[in-house]
Every structure is written in structure tokens, then in C-alpha cells.
Amino acid sequence: MANMEYNVPSERWPAHPETATLEGKNKFIGFWTFLAGETALFASLFATYLALKDSVPSDDHLLAADLFHLELAFVMTMFLLTSSLTSVYAVYHMRNNNFSKMQLWLGITVLLGLGFLALEIYEFIEYTHLGHTFRSSAFGSAFYFLIGTHGFHVCIGLVWITLLILRNAKRGLSVYTAAKVNTAALYWHFIDVVWVFIFTIVYLLGVM
Amino acid sequence: MAEIKQEPISKTKLNYIRRERTKEMRQQMVSFGLMIFLTFVAFGLVAMDMDPSFVIPIVIGMAFLQVILQFYYFMHMKDKGHEYIKLMMLTGMFFALAFVTTFIYIVWIGAPIQ
Numbered sequence: 372m373a374n375m376e377y378n379v380p381s382e383r384w385p386a387h388p389e390t391a392t393l394e395g396k397n398k399f400i401g402f403w404t405f406l407a408g409e410t411a412l413f414a415s416l417f418a419t420y421l422a423l424k425d426s427v428p429s430d431d432h433l434l435a436a437d438l439f440h441l442e443l444a445f446v447m448t449m450f451l452l453t454s455s456l457t458s459v460y461a462v463y464h465m466r467n468n469n470f471s472k473m474q475l476w477l478g479i480t481v482l483l484g485l486g487f488l489a490l491e492i493y494e495f496i497e498y499t500h501l502g503h504t505f506r507s508s509a510f511g512s513a514f515y516f517l518i519g520t521h522g523f524h525v526c527i528g529l530v531w532i533t534l535l536i537l538r539n540a541k542r543g544l545s546v547y548t549a550a551k552v553n554t555a556a557l558y559w560h561f562i563d564v565v566w567v568f569i570f571t572i573v574y575l576l577g578v579m
Numbered sequence: 580m581a582e583i584k585q586e587p588i589s590k591t592k593l594n595y596i597r598r599e600r601t602k603e604m605r606q607q608m609v610s611f612g613l614m615i616f617l618t619f620v621a622f623g624l625v626a627m628d629m630d631p632s633f634v635i636p637i638v639i640g641m642a643f644l645q646v647i648l649q650f651y652y653f654m655h656m657k658d659k660g661h662e663y664i665k666l667m668m669l670t671g672m673f674f675a676l677a678f679v680t681t682f683i684y685i686v687w688i689g690a691p692i693q
Contacts, residue, residue: 409671421679
């Protein structure tokens with residue numbers, strides 16, 4: 372975009388930069404439609420999990436109550452919830468035309484997301500050692516497919532936000548890049564929305 | 580393409596917009612505090628080993644409350660111009676509840692395979 376103006380002075384920075392252009396408006400509408408579709412996707416995985424929870428072929432397989440630790444799920448929740456707040460900060464600074472602070476908060480969001488992902492990988496490795504794998508039981512398949520799809524979304528979100536930070540580092544803020552940041556932030560919030568249901572339905576109801 | 584069609588904003592107006600944003604940020608901090616609180620209560624109730632038939636509805640209700648806070652405050656759904664988005668998300672939620680209800684009915688309550 373040759374004629375795109377970067378580092379606009381604040382007097383000419385729109386109040387809602389993310390939807391100031393037609394492209395931004397289309398992104399906004401299109402992305403929310405995508406999120407509604409994602410809701411249905413995760414719902415089908417939740418339904419499968421609830422249907423197949425603790426369905427194991429024999430007694431020597433571990434069940435949900437034996438596997439899950441509340442402490443780990445709690446720390447993972449705190450990581451993701453806080454990263455959701457830091458991406459709110461990023462959007463706040465984007466709207467205030469403060470590029471460097473926006474980049475900083477996006478960076479913190481990525482770090483918190485990485486912390487979450489590391490704990491999830493640790494959790495999966497531990498369960499695999501305990502004999503709870505994708506192929507060990509119907510319960511295992513449903514569990515890993517649900518949590519794994521969420522983890523995959525976290526990976527995509529991390530790569531996405533990292534690429535945004537790197538790509539925008541030199542060129543700065545415009546109504547074009549503002550729309551991109553806003554879309555990525557919406558995605559990151561949605562990941563947290565899904566995690567709220569995961570920690571409630573999988574972990575909290577699992578250990579009872 | 581994507582040029583800015585923005586009339587210059589006066590200083591007073593700019594200050595006003597910024598104050599409104601700070602106010603919104605305060606609301607978002609409050610909703611974050613509420614979300615943390617709801618998470619603590621949910622984990623606490625489960626950790627206290629109470630009667631599941633009492634805890635399960637509360638915990639699921641708090642999850643919905645937390646998600647509504649996330650949608651309305653963090654994802655700005657309370658703002659103007661989100662009517663289409665509400666329609667989309669409600670459709671998504673409708674399918675979500677339908678999927679979960681039907682599966683639970685088939686597997687737990689209906690028990691068609693004995």
C-alpha cells in the first residue's frame with residue numbers, strides 16, 4: 372500500500388482506527404463470523420469429550436480424577452487470563468496512537484502465552500508417561516483432541532502476534548496495521564473464552 | 580484503498596476521547612478483577628470437596644458469567660455497531676448448547692446402548 376500513511380499525528384488519528392477503513396470494517400465483520408464458527412467447532416469437541424469422558428477399555432487406565440491437577444490448571448488459567456488483559460492494553464494503546472507501548476504489551480502477551488503453552492506441553496508429556504495417550508482410550512482421544520485443538524489455536528495466535536510485532540516494528544502504526552492488531556487481539560480473547568470452558572468442564576468437573 | 584478520511588480533531592475533543600478511553604480501561608480492570616475473583620471461587624469450591632450436585636451448576640454458571648465479561652468488556656461487544664456480531668455469536672452459542680445437550684442426552688440420560 373503505497374499511499375498508506377504511517378505514524379499519523381494524533382489530531383488525525385480516528386477514534387476507532389481499526390474500523391476506519393472499509394477493509395478494517397470487513398475484517399471486523401468477517402472475523403467475528405469466523406469466531407461464531409469456531410464456537411460451533413469447539414462445542415462439538417466439548418460434546419464429544421463429555422460423551423466419552425472416562426470411557427476406557429479396562430481398569431488399568433487412569434481416569435480424569437486420577438490424572439488432573441487443580442494447581443496446574445489454575446496456573447495455566449492465570450497465565451491465559453492475564454495475557455488476555457495485556458492484549459486489552461495493547462488495543463488501548465493502539466487506539467491512543469501509542470505505537471511503542473502497543474508493541475510492548477503485545478510482546479508481554481506473547482510471553483504469557485508461551486508460558487501457558489510450555490505448561491500444556493509439560494502436562495501432555497506427564498500424561499503420556501502415565502499411559503494416557505491419544506490412542507490409549509476413547510477418553511484419551513476426546514481429551515487430547517479438545518485440549519490439543521485449543522493448544523493449536525494458542526500456537527497460531529502466538530505466531531500471528533509475533534509476526535505482527537516483527538512486521539510492524541519498522542513501519543509503525545496506520546489504520547491498516549491497527550485493523551490487523553485488533554483482529555489478532557480478538558482472536559486471543561476468544562482463545563481465553565474457550566479456555567474458561569475447558570478449565571471448568573474438563574478440569575474442575577474432572578477432579579470431582 | 581485505505582486512506583484516512585479523518586477530519587482534524589480539536590484538542591478538546593481529543594482530550595475528551597482519551598478520557599472516555601481511560602474510563603473504559605477502568606471498566607476493563609474491574610471486569611478483570613471480577614474474572615480473577617470468579618476463577619478463584621470456582622477453583623476454591625472444587626478444592627473444598629463439596630457436594631458435586633451443588634458445586635457443578637455454580638461453577639458452570641460462573642464460567643458463563645466470566646465469558647460474558649470477556650465478550651462485553653474485553654472484546655468490546657458492549658460498544659455500538661455490534662448488532663450483527665451479537666447475532667452471529669448467539670447463533671454460535673445456540674449450536675454449541677444444542678451439540679452439548681444432544682450428546683449428554685444420548686450418552687448419559689437416554690442411555691440407548693445398555
